[in-house]
Amino acid sequence: MTMLGDRQQLAYIAAQAADARVNVELETEGMTLNIGPQHPATHGTLRIIARLDGEQVVWAEPSAGYMHRGYEKLTEVRTFPQVTALVNRIDWLGSFANEVPFILAAEKLMGVEAPSRAQHIRTILFELSRIANVSLFLGDLGVQLGAITPVFFAFRDREYVLNLIEAATGGRFHPNFDRIGGLKDDLPAGFVEETRVVMKKLRTFCDQIEDLLFGNEIFQSRTRGIGVIPKDVALQYGLSGANLRASGVDWDLRRDQDIPMAWNKTEFKVITHPDGDSFARCWVRLQEVRESTKIVDQLLDTIPAGPVMAKVPKIIKVPEGEAWVSTENPLGEMGYYVVSQGDQGPFRVKIRSASFNNISIVPWLLKGVYVPDIITILASLYFILGDIDR
């Protein structure tokens, strides 16, 4: 028996040595792989430079800036009401949500609060933009992994939501509907009934995506355990939104922050996942769309009567001061640090967009992953180029 054991051990050592010889023969020089800027997995024009050792990434660096539009500079030469037209284009899939924190910051400086009806409708439109934004993510996720069907479902069902936003605001992608002190207009007739129908459709869409994608074996094996972000790293990098909650952090600004919006009048679950991998990030987003449809349903039941616009002067001058307001946007925490010196326009606006922080973790996260996983990790982090570059 001992002989056999020894022989087995010797065979094992011989096999190891043979492997090592092969490895030495196959040893490759490091290779630099360029992904983008025009790569379908980059949602725009993000370029990733990765240095590879065989199939593994040893160093990766995203190179942003192909879409920098200089909004921070432009805000300094616009008046406060004009800024919303700019910030609309930061995260272009959830435009309305970008306007809200800026308007709230301006209102905070002016000491104005929107009437409760306006706050309510703002929250509804905010959640509708989230649904439109994240449902497209869910479809797009399939494309990144080679599944074509979900994206058709996503584009079909997102259209219903965009129609609602268009009915209320006149713009499908760039509503520019939020005003200091309230909203441009009231909701159109029939909006409430129509929204209820659409929310039901969106819940069906979530079920379909869950069946098609999340239960799929290939999807699971390509996302589970891939791209794990521990909680403390996520906090250090300032990750936010679903990326943070997928690392087990139970933190949602909609629930935890006291701002003049209607979220605190609704009951909703904050979805978290303990794993922190690509699967968790996607799963959290899917569940959040479901929760959002429930938030909208609750808000539709309780829209208060009254005006949608507070009394504000025709020419808006914002008093001196500094204010920071951030909200839980579809991509994560989006905030504006607004400095006013008593003029019609802001003196300085610092736009803290979610994707900038979310993507700054990429050099850390891609270290040691395999090349095909780059795509799934980037897809699961979910960024919008306009939101990185501003």
Add this chain to the structure above:
Amino acid sequence: MFPLSSTTDTPTEAPRDTVREAELARVLEALGANVVDSLLKPNDDMWIRVTAETWRATAETLKSLGYTYFGFLSAIDWLPSPFGKSEDDASGPSEDRDSTIKQGYTGGDTRFQVFARLVQPFTTIGINIKVDVDDAVMAVDSWSSVFAGANWHEREAHEMFGIGFNGHPDLRNMYLPTDFEGHPMRKDFPLLARIVKPWPGIVDVEPLPGDDEEEGEAS
């Protein structure tokens, strides 16, 4: 420079914010003499300004106090734009324009300030930290060794304002070409699009619903 904090309007009944008051007291005690000025707006936010030498130590101290979430880091140029608000003066900076530098909350002595925001996770308690950037040095210490997320924010501030960050691993440009001259977010950097063609929207004042008769002040 007279800090704005002492000139802000005082409400008739001063609202109390015991949570933030206690929090600010805790921060001030831990930071000691590093803090030059501080400001608390009840139910809103906290601001502190620290000395440039202790900029990194402040981050470390605040991190140990529970401010482990990195919000953002950026800079601000307090010089009033020499081109004016509308940037419509094609002839260049006007001679008689008021160029008095007027710093915001917690004051300041220099034209440039770096400011950052840290948050206590799972709460809404955040703190805005400012630091003066000496015009002769034009650099402060980097936070990237304390908060990994500060890396990119400092790169952005570096190229947009020309402020150096000592100890930063890699201050390459993020957006601009490597040979780009100037720092676009500085107030004396002209917005060329505006100089070539004046902005037509500057006269555009949109009428608001229900407010068509008088130009009333907000009550």
